[in-house]
Amino acid sequence: MRISIFGLGYVGTVSLACLARDGHSVIGVDIDPGKLAMLREGRSPIIEIGIRELVADVVASGRVEVTDDVAAAIHGSELSFVCVGTPARSNGSQDLRALERLGVEMGRALATKRAGHVIVVRSTVLPGTVAGVFTPLVETHAGRRRGDGFDICFQPEFLREGSSIRDYDAPPLSVIGAESEHAVHQLRQLFDKLSCHSVVCDIRTAEMLKYACNAFHALKISFANEVGRICQALDIDAHAVMDLVCMDTQLNISTAYLKPGFAFGGSCLPKDLRALLHVAARRDVDVPVLSGVRESNETHLRHGIHTVLATGATSVGMLGLSFKAGTDDLRESPLLSMAEHFVGKGLKVRIYDPEVNVSRLVGANRRYIDQTIPHIGSLMCAEPGPVIDESEVLVVGLRTPAVVSELIARCRQDHVVVDLVNLPNREHLRGQYRGVCW
Numbered sequence: 001m002r003i004s005i006f007g008l009g010y011v012g013t014v015s016l017a018c019l020a021r022d023g024h025s026v027i028g029v030d031i032d033p034g035k036l037a038m039l040r041e042g043r044s045p046i047i048e049i050g051i052r053e054l055v056a057d058v059v060a061s062g063r064v065e066v067t068d069d070v071a072a073a074i075h076g077s078e079l080s081f082v083c084v085g086t087p088a089r090s091n092g093s094q095d096l097r098a099l100e101r102l103g104v105e106m107g108r109a110l111a112t113k114r115a116g117h118v119i120v121v122r123s124t125v126l127p128g129t130v131a132g133v134f135t136p137l138v139e140t141h142a143g144r145r146r147g148d149g150f151d152i153c154f155q156p157e158f159l160r161e162g163s164s165i166r167d168y169d170a171p172p173l174s175v176i177g178a179e180s181e182h183a184v185h186q187l188r189q190l191f192d193k194l195s196c197h198s199v200v201c202d203i204r205t206a207e208m209l210k211y212a213c214n215a216f217h218a219l220k221i222s223f224a225n226e227v228g229r230i231c232q233a234l235d236i237d238a239h240a241v242m243d244l245v246c247m248d249t250q251l252n253i254s255t256a257y258l259k260p261g262f263a264f265g266g267s268c269l270p271k272d273l274r275a276l277l278h279v280a281a282r283r284d285v286d287v288p289v290l291s292g293v294r295e296s297n298e299t300h301l302r303h304g305i306h307t308v309l310a311t312g313a314t315s316v317g318m319l320g321l322s323f324k325a326g327t328d329d330l331r332e333s334p335l336l337s338m339a340e341h342f343v344g345k346g347l348k349v350r351i352y353d354p355e356v357n358v359s360r361l362v363g364a365n366r367r368y369i370d371q372t373i374p375h376i377g378s379l380m381c382a383e384p385g386p387v388i389d390e391s392e393v394l395v396v397g398l399r400t401p402a403v404v405s406e407l408i409a410r411c412r413q414d415h416v417v418v419d420l421v422n423l424p425n426r427e428h429l430r431g432q433y434r435g436v437c438w
């Protein structure tokens with residue numbers, strides 16, 4: 001394929017070298033004459049393992065040219081990768097000047113190109129940037145809309161500096177954010193040899209994915225470092241601890257606990273987190289991420305409460321009360337906190353939870369109810385039906401077949417459903433009631 005690459009920094013240079021290595025003809029474009037001169041001489045403008053030799057090889061092969069002429073690169077290729085920098089300004093906002101300038105110049109070039117063209121943005125950009133910033137500039141200056149002779153899509157780049165050639169050949173995932181089948185087809189032709197999962201999604205999801213991944217990686221590093229600092233203060237080998245943490249691929253290094261839903265609670269996580277924070281404080285170990293976890297959980301609970309109150313409803317049905325499905329444990333259940341808040345606000349509250357039968361509860365759970373929430377029994381219903389029928393807002397904290405089938409059977413157009421559990425057939429259900437506010 002004839003490919004042009006705009007921006008010859010880390011991402012652009014590695015892409016240029018690897019695509020040319022794979023037999024494609026590549027035109028590299030940059031505004032930096034120093035980088036262009038280096039590449040013309042077969043020298044790499046970046047330092048990376050293996051890139052020096054690879055750049056020398058592909059330039060010698062004759063499959064690489066470089067230029068600062070955007071129009072020539074667009075006319076000389078069928079597909080363009082946009083790899084310009086998107087640095088942060090001092091306030092954290094994204095500096096999109098390079099992308100905007102390129103949008104204008106690419107649009108002007110496309111105005112005089114008849115053959116079809118695909119633009120693939122690979123720079124990391126916030127959700128909405130491709131559709132809201134880049135595409136309008138290209139369309140305005142091309143004098144026609146996307147889909148009319150050119151397509152624009154987004155493909156997040158997952159390579160890491162230091163191992164970028166290896167990452168290019170073995171990315172964790174290949175994701176194409178696109179609305180055009182032609183763009184997907186072209187990219188599949190280029191990347192189908194990769195052994196990773198390949199997924200097509202909408203552009204905003206793909207844009208957001210890159211931020212979710214990088215935030216997660218940053219969070220993991222900070223988490224491990226905070227555990228490390230606590231271990232250091234307690235004279236425990238942090239590496240031994242974290243090696244064992246990583247050995248658990250069922251709950252720790254896994255998809256467990258990684259789906260958006262409701263706040264955590266129960267008799268273990270809140271208590272043990274508090275104890276860990278206490279021991280850290282006693283040893284003067286600052287752990288802002290771990291402290292922030294509590295704060296984040298409380299914020300999430302408040303968000304749930306606010307979502308319900310903002311509807312203006314006077315009656316709330318809670319489908320689920322314990323801290324998670326399949327248990328009757330009410331200790332530190334966020335759903336219970338929610339219910340109590342609504343009762344305190346004077347709302348009519350009805351609750352269904354098949355596991356929580358107040359008359360059957362014994363032990364710590366019974367004591368908890370008797371001492372802390374003695375009034376809760378009168379709010380409970382034995383069946384979900386009356387809870388649904390008698391409430392304007394439904395807070396769904398259970399995904400059991402009984403709850404799902406009752407929702408399908410009884411939900412009305414004027415119901416507002418706060419879906420905390422990612423209900424099956426969500427799209428289908430959405431048409432049935434006023435909205436899923438989660």
Ligand SMILES: NC(=O)c1ccc[n+]([C@@H]2O[C@H](COP(=O)([O-])OP(=O)(O)OC[C@H]3O[C@@H](n4cnc5c(N)ncnc54)[C@H](O)[C@@H]3O)[C@@H](O)[C@H]2O)c1
Pocket residue numbers: 006007008009010011012029030031032035083084085086087098099101102122123124125157158159160161
């Ligand atoms: N570096 C990484 O490991 C990495 C990994 C994944 C994603 N990303 C993202 O990819 C993008 C590029 O990152 P990078 O590290 O390669 O950036 P970089 O700063 O190393 O390179 C950007 C290049 O774009 C060039 N440029 C600027 N304006 C231009 C224009 N109008 N036309 C042509 N070229 C222009 C610059 O001269 C520079 O050579 C960023 O959005 C970054 O967040 C980077």
